[in-house]
Amino acid sequence: MEPEKIRVRFAPSPTGYVHVGNARTALFNWLFARHHQGTFVLRIEDTDMERSEQRYETQLLEDLKWFGLDWDEGPDCGGPFGPYRQSQRQDVYRKHSLELIERGDAYFCFCSPEQLEEERRQALEAGRQPQYSGRCRKIPKEDAAGRVAAGEPAAIRLKITDWDFAWKDLVHGETRFSGGVIGDPILVRSGGAPAYNFAVVVDDHLMNITHVIRGDDHISNTPRQLALYRAFGWEPPKFAHLSTILGADRARLSKRHGATSLESFRGMGILPEALRNYLTLLGWSPADGKTEILSTEELVAQFSLDHIIKSSAVFDPEKLNWLNRHYLKQLPMAKVAEMAVPYLADAGLISEPVPAPVMEWLELVVDAAINKIDYLSQLPDAVRLIFEYDVQKAAELLGAVDSPDYATSGQILKRVVSRILEEQDLSYPRFREILKEVQKETGKKGRELFHPVRVALTAADSGPELEKLVPIFEKGARLQLRPPIKSVADRLREFSNTAHLYSCG
Numbered sequence: 001m002e003p004e005k006i007r008v009r010f011a012p013s014p015t016g017y018v019h020v021g022n023a024r025t026a027l028f029n030w031l032f033a034r035h036h037q038g039t040f041v042l043r044i045e046d047t048d049m050e051r052s053e054q055r056y057e058t059q060l061l062e063d064l065k066w067f068g069l070d071w072d073e074g075p076d077c078g079g080p081f082g083p084y085r086q087s088q089r090q091d092v093y094r095k096h097s098l099e100l101i102e103r104g105d106a107y108f109c110f111c112s113p114e115q116l117e118e119e120r121r122q123a124l125e126a127g128r129q130p131q132y133s134g135r136c137r138k139i140p141k142e143d144a145a146g147r148v149a150a151g152e153p154a155a156i157r158l159k160i161t162d163w164d165f166a167w168k169d170l171v172h173g174e175t176r177f178s179g180g181v182i183g184d185p186i187l188v189r190s191g192g193a194p195a196y197n198f199a200v201v202v203d204d205h206l207m208n209i210t211h212v213i214r215g216d217d218h219i220s221n222t223p224r225q226l227a228l229y230r231a232f233g234w235e236p237p238k239f240a241h242l243s244t245i246l247g248a249d250r251a252r253l254s255k256r257h258g259a260t261s262l263e264s265f266r267g268m269g270i271l272p273e274a275l276r277n278y279l280t281l282l283g284w285s286p287a288d289g290k291t292e293i294l295s296t297e298e299l300v301a302q303f304s305l306d307h308i309i310k311s312s313a314v315f316d317p318e319k320l321n322w323l324n325r326h327y328l329k330q331l332p333m334a335k336v337a338e339m340a341v342p343y344l345a346d347a348g349l350i351s352e353p354v355p356a357p358v359m360e361w362l363e364l365v366v367d368a369a370i371n372k373i374d375y376l377s378q379l380p381d382a383v384r385l386i387f388e389y390d391v392q393k394a395a396e397l398l399g400a401v402d403s404p405d406y407a408t409s410g411q412i413l414k415r416v417v418s419r420i421l422e423e424q425d426l427s428y429p430r431f432r433e434i435l436k437e438v439q440k441e442t443g444k445k446g447r448e449l450f451h452p453v454r455v456a457l458t459a460a461d462s463g464p465e466l467e468k469l470v471p472i473f474e475k476g477a478r479l480q481l482r483p484p485i486k487s488v489a490d491r492l493r494e495f496s497n498t499a500h501l502y503s504c505g
Contacts (some may be wrong), residue, residue: 006038007210010071011200013045014057017261020253020315021215021245023067024279025083028242029213030069031280031303041207042074044085047193054088065261068272068296073207078429081207086199093194093349096202097156097187101141104185105231107138108154110145131183132157154191155179158198158227160184163221170240170305172216177223182428185224189491197221200230213305216241243283243312253315260315266459269343274324282313293326294424312335317463321374328370337362340379347380349387351482358479364472368464385458386472389486391498396423398452412442417492426488456495457488 012018018026031041042064044109046052061076073079083089100106116132123130133505136144137159148154165181187198194202200221204212219241229236249256259265265275277294286294286302294302300491337359344350344362354362369382398409415438423430435453439445454466463469476485487496 004034004210006036007041007208007209008033008038008205008213009041009043009204009209010205011043011045012060013048013051014053014060015048015051016056017263018060018063019261020279023275024245024263024282025070025214025242026064027067027276027279028284028303028308030071031299032213032305033072034300035303038210039072041079041081041209042071042084043088043203043207044075045196046085046087047196047199049087049193059263063266066074066266066272067262068276071438083318086194086203087148089199089203090192090194092206093188093199093202094192097194097198098156099230100187102266103231104141104159106158107137107139108148108155109184109186110139110147110152110154111136118503129181131181132198134184137184141434149362150426155186155190156188157184158187158224158231160227163230164197165226167236167239169219170211171243171308171310172219173220174240175222179223179227182223184225185227187228197224201225201232204237205229205232205234208388211238211239211240213243216243240308242308243310245282245313246314248314248316250314255310257315259317267377269339269379270320270324271327271375273405274320278323279322282315283445284308289381293323303460304379325373325376328376330374332372333363333367334359336376337366340366340376343376343379344383346400347384349380349384359483361472361479364468364475368468370471372464382463385460385463386469387475389491389494390459391491391494393501394456394495395498397455397459397461405480409448411446412438412449413456413492413496415441417456420489423489426466426470426474431466431488432469457491 008029010022010029012026014020030040032038044057044060046057057075064071071077073081074086075082075084078084097106106480113133119133120130136157140346144154160179160182164176165179166176169175185197186195188194200320203209222239223243226236244255247253249257253260259268262275266272273296276296276299277292280294281292282297282302284303285307286298287307340362341350341352341354341359345352350358350362365383365386366379367380368386372382373379398413419434419437420426420431435449439449442449450466451461454463455461457466457473458469470488473485473488473491477487479485479492
């Protein structure tokens with residue numbers, strides 16, 4: 001007997017951006033399929049016509065591709081079980097709902113919203129779990145069909161007998177619900193739209209889905225779906241329900257906790273490989289229980305539903321930042337510079353397209369700041385001092401720190417400036433020699449020597465090492481960018497012409 005061919009699906013609704021919980025669900029399905037050389041299906045559940053939008057579907061596909069996931073069947077690539085949008089499968093749902101009515105496992109329901117709300121109110125007042133009373137069950141099938149043929153609006157409901165529903169969840173183990181608590185669920189609404197639980201069962205069966213891996217907020221849907229599998233006489237798939245992702249306050253992760261969607265992480269400049277690594281660790285652990293940095297190939301090789309953790313996972317932005325820093329540093333600087341261009345252009349620091357000589361220079365810029373950032377959208381602020389020079393701020397900063405401890409800062413700068421202005425082609429080794437000469441003359445070293453020079457050059461108290469900044473300033477000045485990059489000499493000349501207005505010397 002041949003082993004079962006694994007088929008899993010990710011079935012989002014195009015009603016908003018892909019958030020962390022859905023992204024992790026997609027990732028776990030993808031890892032499971034790839035580990036078993038199975039099939040990963042992307043299905044769009046767009047039966048909510050009021051909220052579903054094409055722009056969200058387009059964004060969804062783009063974000064999943066950016067995230068590094070690919071699918072074997074889906075709305076954009078087709079497959080043997082299409083169409084893969086529920087809005088294009090209405091005839092399929094109608095056929096199967098009428099089949100259940102014909103067999104006596106479902107019935108037309110003519111109850112108005114007002115009647116249903118009154119039943120709900122009475123149940124709550126009596127302290128009972130609200131559920132449909134089943135009043136339309138008693139209508140003879142022929143009478144109900146005649147009323148529908150005459151144009152009377154009707155929903156279709158599944159008949160639930162007093163069954164118990166049990167399944168062995170691949171994460172939570174043996175799980176059981178009583179059929180008495182779910183009532184007769186709607187399969188098709190009076191307007192013709194299929195209910196979620198009905199469409200999902202029909203699609204999963206017809207698409208040969210073997211494993212349903214989804215969030216644990218769907219556990220309560222499983223009995224209704226098992227009832228449908230039983231009514232149709234179909235073998236249900238295996239279920240695995242993933243734990244909820246929480247924020248630091250132990251509440252369900254939401255927008256108030258910060259970035260929570262693939263679109264927002266993509267905009268921040270989080271690397272997809274870092275996000276894949278991090279989200280896999282939210283609710284799953286590797287075989288050794290301790291490794292935290294795993295390549296995608298290692299994740300695929302090790303992934304197993306046996307290692308999914310039942311308890312809720314807490315989303316830690318700092319842990320994601322730590323992983324992202326790691327992955328950023330592993331990339332060639334040329335690649336990071338290429339990825340940084342849109343962020344620098346959006347900040348108005350460079351213009352696109354970027355010529356090859358400027359791209360080579362940007363590698364130096366990125367390398368100077370790579371240890372100062374967690375993700376790429378932080379880069380413009382980290383390197384702004386390279387592109388812009390605020391001489392008044394530089395003078396004010398030196399004036400603000402001028403004290404008995406900094407009494408000689410003006411004298412240090414005068415000596416440094418006079419020597420640098422004599423240089424025709426300044427290199428960092430020569431820059432360093434000049435500082436050593438000033439050190440011997442003044443007896444100052446360390447911060448007392450370097451800090452005034454840093455502030456005068458960058459108008460900032462901190463930033464990349466001068467060893468990296470000096471070559472960046474010099475090479476940048478020769479590129480004739482617009483606006484131009486000021487050389488070391490130009491910065492110090494401008495500073496010396498302005499600083500006499502302040503108490504820095």
